[in-house]
Amino acid sequence: MPAVTTIQDLKEMHRRRVPRMFYDYAESGSWTEQTFRENTTDFEQIRLRQRVAVDMTGRSTASQMIGQDVAMPVALAPVGSTGMQHADGEILAAKAAEKFGVPFTLSTMSICSIEDVAAHTTKPFWFQLYAMRDKTFVKNIIERAKAAKCSALVLTLDLQILGQRHKDIKNGLTVPIKPTLPNLIDLATKWRWISGMAQTKRRQFGNIVGHIDGISDMSSLSVWASESFDPQLNWDEVKTIKKMWGGPLILKGVLDVEDARMAARMGADAIVVSNHGGRQLDGALSSIRALPAILDAIGDKVEVHMDGGIRSGQDVLKALALGAKGTYIGRAFIHGLGAMGQPGVTKALEIIHKELDTTMALCGETKVADLGRHNLLIPEDFEGRWQKT
Numbered sequence: 001m002p003a004v005t006t007i008q009d010l011k012e013m014h015r016r017r018v019p020r021m022f023y024d025y026a027e028s029g030s031w032t033e034q035t036f037r038e039n040t041t042d043f044e045q046i047r048l049r050q051r052v053a054v055d056m057t058g059r060s061t062a063s064q065m066i067g068q069d070v071a072m073p074v075a076l077a078p079v080g081s082t083g084m085q086h087a088d089g090e091i092l093a094a095k096a097a098e099k100f101g102v103p104f105t106l107s108t109m110s111i112c113s114i115e116d117v118a119a120h121t122t123k124p125f126w127f128q129l130y131a132m133r134d135k136t137f138v139k140n141i142i143e144r145a146k147a148a149k150c151s152a153l154v155l156t157l158d159l160q161i162l163g164q165r166h167k168d169i170k171n172g173l174t175v176p177i178k179p180t181l182p183n184l185i186d187l188a189t190k191w192r193w194i195s196g197m198a199q200t201k202r203r204q205f206g207n208i209v210g211h212i213d214g215i216s217d218m219s220s221l222s223v224w225a226s227e228s229f230d231p232q233l234n235w236d237e238v239k240t241i242k243k244m245w246g247g248p249l250i251l252k253g254v255l256d257v258e259d260a261r262m263a264a265r266m267g268a269d270a271i272v273v274s275n276h277g278g279r280q281l282d283g284a285l286s287s288i289r290a291l292p293a294i295l296d297a298i299g300d301k302v303e304v305h306m307d308g309g310i311r312s313g314q315d316v317l318k319a320l321a322l323g324a325k326g327t328y329i330g331r332a333f334i335h336g337l338g339a340m341g342q343p344g345v346t347k348a349l350e351i352i353h354k355e356l357d358t359t360m361a362l363c364g365e366t367k368v369a370d371l372g373r374h375n376l377l378i379p380e381d382f383e384g385r386w387q388k389t
């Protein structure tokens with residue numbers, strides 16, 4: 001087997017080892033996938049300033065996100081159905097993150113439950129919440145996150161209804177997989193995945209099944225899930241959730257300056273500039289392009305994080321140098337998980353860490369806090385071109 005040295009290598013292994021419907025579920029965006037594509041290609045527009053003859057010894061990528069120490073400011077993003085990419089996926093990813101010293105964020109729509117992840121880890125993780133119509137569910141899950149000692153609530157604001165991903169519809173995506181002929185043919189080549197899944201009991205949405213009256217099997221769950229995201233979510237509800245939670249709050253899915261100002265006024269501990277990895281509003285700005293204007297508007301009032309399109313340590317450095325205090329990776333760690341389970345997530349983190357560290361050095365920097373726009377060469381129209389006039 002050739003050496004794995006890039007996130008792209010992990011992606012290729014992920015594609016070969018995981019059933020196509022779950023690989024496609026991860027590696028896709030909504031409609032034409034323009035925003036999904038530009039999340040990565042817009043990083044390429046920004047260039048790095050090479051500096052020489054600068055003492056690069058004693059470097060560190062260590063930093064803080066919302067006051068919590070991190071080995072590098074790169075958290076694992078909430079990713080629904082992670083436990084379908086690899087058996088016990090959320091537990092394995094949380095363990096890898098814990099060992100590496102970066103935050104793990106558990107999705108509401110995870111396969112392993114909050115309690116299960118808490119039982120298999122020793123340090124607090126973050127919990128991501130979707131606002132749901134079912135207010136009892138929201139109240140209860142916040143209580144469960146508190147009981148599990150989660151150290152931040154990440155409230156996702158950009159999914160009141162679902163963006164459409166053609167691949168998922170065409171593949172007939174279901175959790176668990178339906179034994180149709182095309183699926184069985186695909187599964188015949190995915191023996192590692194099958195053997196992992198055969199050995200685990202975690203094959204349903206762990207935070208939901210058994211916690212909602214009347215939800216006991218897949219068909220009742222599907223009906224509940226399709227009707228459950230709250231289309232009426234508004235800033236008052238954000239306030240209510242903030243009060244209910246009472247701990248560190250991160251508002252995720254902000255892409256517009258006006259919304260960023262509102263989010264800052266809410267008194268959140270951080271906001272995440274994000275378009276859900278290009279899975280919601282296709283045609284929206286890439287996160288890296290939306291970031292500078294948001295930083296200019298609220299960067300001095302609230303910690304600004306970003307995600308979307310990060311596939312390397314160079315990408316992380318670009319986001320930090322623009323002014324983000326933290327970043328998240330979604331697909332980059334999912335590729336590692338699908339490829340090799342826990343060691344694969346560790347590998348993804350190692351790759352990004354090494355790239356970040358070396359890139360810092362070659363830019364003449366030794367500390368995350370010293371990174372700034374002076375490290376970048378940005379095209380003149382990068383910030384202004386697509387901004388609202």
Ligand SMILES: Cc1cc2nc3c(=O)[nH]c(=O)nc-3n(C[C@H](O)[C@H](O)[C@H](O)COP(=O)(O)O)c2cc1C
Pocket residue numbers: 025026027039077078079080107108109128156252274275276277278279307308309310328329330331332
């Ligand atoms: C397969 C998949 C599932 C996701 N599920 C969730 C989710 O349950 N909750 C959420 O807030 N974001 C979810 N996201 C968005 C990620 O948290 C993150 O914003 C995105 O993956 C960042 O882009 P990247 O994958 O290019 O790093 C999901 C993303 C992917 C790829």
